[in-house]
Amino acid sequence: MAIAMPALFKADERAHAAYAVALSQGTLPTIDTDIPDDPVRYPQLADSLFGADEAHRDIWVANHPPLFYVMSLPLVWLGDAVGSPGVTLLGMRLLNALGFALTTIMVGFVARELVPRRPVVPVIASAMALGCGAMTFVGGGIYNDGWSSAAAFLTLYLGFRMVRRGVTRERLVAATAVGVAAAGFRSTGLVAVLFLGACVLMAMWLREPSLRTFLRTTLWRAVGLAACVGLAPVVVFGWFYLRNIRLYGNPTASGFLFEKFGREPDGTTFSQLVDPGFYGHLLSSLWADGNISNAWGQVAAVVLTLTAIGLVMEVVARSGPPGAGFLQRTRLAPQATAEHRQDRVIWTLLGCYCLLILVNVAGFVAGGGWIHARYAVPFLPFLAAGAALAALRxxxxxxxxxxxxxxxxDLRIGLGVSLAFMVVGLMCHLDTEQHVDGPVSSTFALAALVAADLVMFAVAAYVATQLRRRMQPSEFDTAPAPVAPVTDIARDRPQDSTADARTSRPT
Incomplete structure (x- = not known):
């Protein structure tokens, strides 16, 4: 879609592009800074302002942290050097598209942490992300959402890896650096950093033989490390959020923007959370957003219905007596007690992360905001992992x-479901092409999308193959031998007896 849509086709694109242009001129804009109206240097920006009201002639996205726009500066300078601002606009679209491609991969990696013993689950999860028509449509615009989502998911993934593997200096430094980047792309990245700190606490708790030992010997060290993780984004980007508070009264300037655009409140946060229509609109936006036909929102209803049915069947198959046919238990590699506890912790942490994001979105809508697919992307790992399990059942x-x-x-089912999701994404793209008169032919755009999908599918298949090779049942037959820790941040001690692992039963 980056090459199929006309320049500045989507509403927020000119504001995002103007933010980068203002930075290139040495100015950190506010939401009242004018978008450059220079028909010679920036003809596309000038043309897009024709007929716009006063509020939409400003850089209203200046409430976002500047990291994405700092990354875009070389594209602005390149456009100025070659005398073609179109290079800048297309480059920023492709930059966002790269972020969404990484987001798709990270959906699979997070799903792998949720369901570590089903190697095909990451493939289905990433394919579901590819099958969401809005991912392609939003990924082709000038937005900071691609990189903010990728950074947030990578932050969570690194936190979950510490839950499973323990806290070492290298893992902590890498996770903290990614968390800082997440906070620098969007304010929602701070939520991921919050749960990264929770992952550190839980990881160090799980490495102890009992809660009492953790409270007596490790608690304060764990709290200190979690605090360092949380303080790093404050040190690097806290000035920007303090600036927003000084200028607009809160860190995200939401109230100021509602007033600027004349938005009217729509109930309360609680009323939105108990309204089924809120959830239907939020989830259907993944397939019906912007210029995508509302009819594609029915895909969301079908996917959610099948996911609910499949998960119920999975629970029945696991908890009931050994059945036959489609209710037959799946034979998995044996799982030690510690690994089962890790599974529960990771599912709980991701569920709480989604709940907090959900409350934020509900508050935004209650204040007068609109639901876009970008606000549903944070739920994709949770939804995709559940959908993958349901599909396998x-x-x-x-x-x-x-x-x-x-x-x-599982491999056969996974490949079939993955291909089905990608076909849905292609069909949604073709349908959208009928409503978008872009600078290139729909045939060329379709060929580019098919090629991109094949590359993404190949990457997902490679990841699944590596997981299948590395996660052999023999790895779960005995408890892992004690390994000397890389640093003394957290003691690496065995948690399960060999007997526990060997006597585990398939579920």
Whole structure:
């Protein structure tokens, strides 16, 4: 979509582009700074301002931290050097598209942490992200959402890795650096940093033999490390949020923007949270946003319905007596007690992360904001992992010509479901092309999208292959041997007896 849409086609694009232009001129804009109206140097920006009201002639996205726009400065300078601002605009679109591509991959990696013993789950999860028509449409515009989502998911992923592998200096430094970047792209990155700190606390707790030992020997060290993780973004980008408070009264300038655009409140946060229509609109936006036909919102209803049915069947198959057919238990690699606790902690942390983001979105809508697909992206890892598990269970309803073990059957189901999601994404793109009169032919745009999808699918398949190779059942037969820690940040001690691992039963 980056090459298929006309320049500055989407509403916020000119404001995001103008933010980068203002930075290139040595100015950190406010939400009242004028968008450059220079028909010679920036003809596209000048043309887009024709007929715009006063509020929409300003850089109203200047409430966002500047990291994405700092990354865009070389593109602005390149456009100025070659005398073509179109190079800058297309470059910023491609920069956002790269961020969304990384987001798609990170959806799979986070899903892998949620369901570590089903190697095909990351493939299905990433394919579901590719199948969301709005991901392609939003990813083709000038937005900071691609990189902010990728950084937030990577922050969570690194936190979850510490829950599973322990806290070392290298992991802590890497996670803190990514957390700082997440806070520098959007304010929602601060939520990911908050849960990164929670991951550090939980990781160090799980490495102790008991809660009492943790409270007596490790608690304050864990709190100190979590505080360092949280303070790093404050040190680097705290000045910007303090600037927003001084200029607009709060860190995100939401109230100031509502007043600027004449938005009217729509109930309360609680009333939005108990309104089923709020959830339907939020989730359907992944397939019906902007110029995408509302009919594609029905895909969300189908996916959610099948996910609910499949998850119920999965729970019945796991908790009930051994069944047959589609309710037969899946034979998985044995799981030690510690690994089961890690699973529960990670699911709980991600669920709480989604809940906090949900409350923020509900508050934004209650204040007069609109729902866009960008606000539903943070829920993708949680939704995609659940949808993948449901698909693997529902796939058992399809008869197979040749008998196969559980892993082979999962692989077949996963490939089929992944291809189905990508076909949905392509069809949604083709339908959108009918409503967007872009500078290139729809045939060329379709070929580019197919090529990109194939690359992403190849990456996901490679990840699944590596996971399948590395996660052999023999790795779970015995408890991991004690390994000397890289640093003394957290003691690395075995948590489960060999007997616990060997006597585990498949679920």
């Amino acid at each position: 529902l796939g058992r309803l399809v008869p197979q010509r040749a008998p196969a073990d559980d892993e082979t059957r």
